[in-house]
Amino acid sequence: MATQLKRTELIFKEDVDYSALIHKIMKMGKDKFISELIESGLKGRGGAGFPTGLKWKIVKEDPSPVKYIVCNADEGEPGTFKDKEILEKASEKVIWGMTLASYITGAKEGYIYIRAEYKYLSTKLKIAIDRMEANIKTLGINFKLGLIFGAGAYVCGEETALLQSMEGFRGEPTNKPPYPVNSGYLGKPTVVNNVETFVNAMIIAEIGAEEYKKLGTKASQGSKLFSVSGDCSKEGVFELEMGMTVQQFVDEFGDGDTKAVQVGGASGFCVPRKEFKNTIIGFEGVPTGGSMKVFNSSRSMYNILENYLIFFEEESCGQCTPCRVGTQQLLQGIRAVKRKEKPKTYLDELLRLAYTMKYASKCGLGKSVGNAFRSIIENFREEIVY
Amino acid sequence: MISNNEEFISQLADKYGRNRESLLPILHEVVDQLQYVNEESMVNIAKELDISAADVYGTASFYAFIGTHEQGKHVIRVCQTIVCDMKHKEDIVDAITELIGIKPGETTHDGKFSLYYTNCLGACHKGPAMLINDEPYAELTPEKVKNILVSYMKK
Numbered sequence: 099m100a101t102q103l104k105r106t107e108l109i110f111k112e113d114v115d116y117s118a119l120i121h122k123i124m125k126m127g128k129d130k131f132i133s134e135l136i137e138s139g140l141k142g143r144g145g146a147g148f149p150t151g152l153k154w155k156i157v158k159e160d161p162s163p164v165k166y167i168v169c170n171a172d173e174g175e176p177g178t179f180k181d182k183e184i185l186e187k188a189s190e191k192v193i194w195g196m197t198l199a200s201y202i203t204g205a206k207e208g209y210i211y212i213r214a215e216y217k218y219l220s221t222k223l224k225i226a227i228d229r230m231e232a233n234i235k236t237l238g239i240n241f242k243l244g245l246i247f248g249a250g251a252y253v254c255g256e257e258t259a260l261l262q263s264m265e266g267f268r269g270e271p272t273n274k275p276p277y278p279v280n281s282g283y284l285g286k287p288t289v290v291n292n293v294e295t296f297v298n299a300m301i302i303a304e305i306g307a308e309e310y311k312k313l314g315t316k317a318s319q320g321s322k323l324f325s326v327s328g329d330c331s332k333e334g335v336f337e338l339e340m341g342m343t344v345q346q347f348v349d350e351f352g353d354g355d356t357k358a359v360q361v362g363g364a365s366g367f368c369v370p371r372k373e374f375k376n377t378i379i380g381f382e383g384v385p386t387g388g389s390m391k392v393f394n395s396s397r398s399m400y401n402i403l404e405n406y407l408i409f410f411e412e413e414s415c416g417q418c419t420p421c422r423v424g425t426q427q428l429l430q431g432i433r434a435v436k437r438k439e440k441p442k443t444y445l446d447e448l449l450r451l452a453y454t455m456k457y458a459s460k461c462g463l464g465k466s467v468g469n470a471f472r473s474i475i476e477n478f479r480e481e482i483v484y
Numbered sequence: 485m486i487s488n489n490e491e492f493i494s495q496l497a498d499k500y501g502r503n504r505e506s507l508l509p510i511l512h513e514v515v516d517q518l519q520y521v522n523e524e525s526m527v528n529i530a531k532e533l534d535i536s537a538a539d540v541y542g543t544a545s546f547y548a549f550i551g552t553h554e555q556g557k558h559v560i561r562v563c564q565t566i567v568c569d570m571k572h573k574e575d576i577v578d579a580i581t582e583l584i585g586i587k588p589g590e591t592t593h594d595g596k597f598s599l600y601y602t603n604c605l606g607a608c609h610k611g612p613a614m615l616i617n618d619e620p621y622a623e624l625t626p627e628k629v630k631n632i633l634v635s636y637m638k639k
Contacts, residue, residue, distance in 0.1 A: 174603070177566070
């Protein structure tokens, strides 16, 4: 029984008069809009899920005369391509979302940190930025927006690494605290939000928290873009309400022979068929930045896990030992088990290593390697061994 | 005597500034113009920004898209991550190898092409995918990739 998924069409809706919308918020007042944003329950759409309203509030209340707004467009999570789609189809909405953040927090400068792989979008973005900067003059907002390009480093999607990269250093994550909201770009209070989060802030500005909350569930409000790929009946970017089960998702997008769904990219979780019905996609179940990769029964889970580990081993920034050595050992370990150089019980040792990485790694990269590793080993152990 | 490189880097510093945060934009443009950041450029960038050359190298070598070794005029990056892998990215690489005679990690003798594997390009739904310099290409077939490369050979 296929249940209909709840589709929404808010994110790519472009027929909005953005300067009129900002004008409306200016009349409403900064504090009122922040309450609205908090009330809406909007959580960061990059994957970590920090409440957006709270983030803006902290930066707004900081007395520093210099503050920054940064859009994290360093979309590198395997299987994620929704930010690219937003930047292609709704770039104005992102830019105005950043303008809204600038008005609310009092930041006068902002940057879009965009991965080098998306450099071809820069002309389009520059035109949209020029148009916005011309428009806000009449509103009396002073906000300058620039583009900064990444250079092929997945870890720079982690906000502290992103800030390091923006400052011209190696993209190595730093310890938190201090958090970017207190000490971000060049040591100043900084709002760092994902592309989709800025768009959602504009949606809330348009329809209000009350309407927004009607979408999704109590823990996961609003709609979400999903990047769907793999063995699917249809691939692409789809806007859906959060809170569906993996089964509902598979009924809609699977090819009829779905064995597993990787929710949240290489750093997310692998959900096997037997768990489809009782796994909710959202913050109350498996959270996702939007990556949904579908695998059918012709796929070897060993190959998938090996591919992920090659990815992590290459992308680990190398500064902390648990992640640098851990990613290498996990990769060598599963290869050794596959070649029968190690007994199958060696996988249990590797699981303990993944557990250690989760607690001892410095940033989200090393902490999340164990997610896919554990969920694939625990559910598909025989495919790894034989 | 001022070498050309010194002048070139100095112009970039005028354009992007001489702060630490100017480093990445400068490195990007050096790659755009010279294909990779050679030793001479690193030393000159260090002078302009008043940091050590080791620091410039340390930063440049961190980033996969900032080449620090000689590479071709056209850099081909084929996505190796899972969905492109499932969609037979190796057929794409084989077609490239067959046409221009290089394997991933190599550069053609005429200095025209370099070939690398890269991580997720964000085109999983349209895989297999690759980048040539800044230009993305998706839904590739061995036939299609050969036509694309031929168009670059003429450039």
